[in-house]
Amino acid sequence: MADEALSTDSIDVRLVVDLGERHLAVGIIDGEGNVGVRDRVVTPTKDRLSALTRLIHRVLAATPADQRPVLSAATGPGPVDEDLGGFSPIGPNEWNGLRIRDAISEIVGCPTILETTGRAYALAASGGNSVIGVHLGDDVDGGVVVGGRLLSGERGSVGAFGHIGVEVDGRPCICGKSGCLETYASVRGIEESTGRGLVSTPASLITQSGMMVARACASLAAMMDINQIRIGGVVVEAFREAFIDSIHHELVERSRLTHLQNLDVAVAQFHVLAGASAVALAAAPMSTAAI
Numbered sequence: 001m002a003d004e005a006l007s008t009d010s011i012d013v014r015l016v017v018d019l020g021e022r023h024l025a026v027g028i029i030d031g032e033g034n035v036g037v038r039d040r041v042v043t044p045t046k047d048r049l050s051a052l053t054r055l056i057h058r059v060l061a062a063t064p065a066d067q068r069p070v071l072s073a074a075t076g077p078g079p080v081d082e083d084l085g086g087f088s089p090i091g092p093n094e095w096n097g098l099r100i101r102d103a104i105s106e107i108v109g110c111p112t113i114l115e116t117t118g119r120a121y122a123l124a125a126s127g128g129n130s131v132i133g134v135h136l137g138d139d140v141d142g143g144v145v146v147g148g149r150l151l152s153g154e155r156g157s158v159g160a161f162g163h164i165g166v167e168v169d170g171r172p173c174i175c176g177k178s179g180c181l182e183t184y185a186s187v188r189g190i191e192e193s194t195g196r197g198l199v200s201t202p203a204s205l206i207t208q209s210g211m212m213v214a215r216a217c218a219s220l221a222a223m224m225d226i227n228q229i230r231i232g233g234v235v236v237e238a239f240r241e242a243f244i245d246s247i248h249h250e251l252v253e254r255s256r257l258t259h260l261q262n263l264d265v266a267v268a269q270f271h272v273l274a275g276a277s278a279v280a281l282a283a284a285p286m287s288t289a290a291i
């Protein structure tokens with residue numbers, strides 16, 4: 001009887017995690033996506049799993065006793081390696097090889113879903129509609145949402161827009177091609193090309209970056225027949241109006257197809273846990289028996 005009383009009184013919540021290159025963030029959300037307890041730390045260079053473990057314990061300790069996480073969702077640099085249960089970005093990266101899913105599930109005591117930052121961003125931006133989300137962070141990532149459903153593909157990587165070719169004979173890319181969007185519109189690509197921090201990017205390269213994003217957006221909209229594109233991430237925050245003006249200017253030249261006449265490209269920025277929250281809320285409701 002005591003167990004039944006506890007079950008009736010407890011409130012199902014979800015634990016959300018974002019693994020960024022600058023911060024690790026953890027929070028608790030309710031069924032509406034409202035964030036309650038939250039905390040974050042600067043992402044350490046080494047031993048990231050230990051830092052994440054300490055942060056989750058801290059959030060759980062601050063969570064009211066009647067709130068019980070029934071699901072966890074974590075976002076990080078794509079792609080997700082489902083076999084590993086972690087994130088496996090191309091090139092050297094401290095997240096490679098870490099079993100994030102197992103670590104979170106063990107601490108919290110519930111199943112954990114992993115999703116890339118960009119795909120989760122697209123889901124957050126969709127509002128249940130059809131949208132292409134383009135996230136310009138340390139890498140370029142994104143997602144395609146049709147009727148509120150995030151398209152996955154065979155390996156869950158639909159939306160890896162970073163390697164769309166946007167410039168003939170452009171900058172060499174880590175993927176083996178040249179002229180990829182990644183090299184013009186990700187923090188990593190921009191800083192490698194300038195040798196400076198993102199906020200010190202020259203105006204001419206901000207304009208160029210916007211042009212390349214517009215080219216990718218026009219191609220994506222033409223291919224997918226989705227007219228709503230939302231763009232976010234730290235690059236948009238840093239480059240602001242000049243970047244957005246450049247995108248819209250280039251789009252006029254690149255979107256003459258009949259089905260692109262209503263193309264709607266706009267900036268949409270959310271809090272750092274919004275993507276993981278959208279993923280957690282989109283998952284099927286968990287029953288106590290399934291945990």
Ligand SMILES: [Zn+2]
Nearest residue numbers: 163173175180
């Ligand atoms: Zn590439």
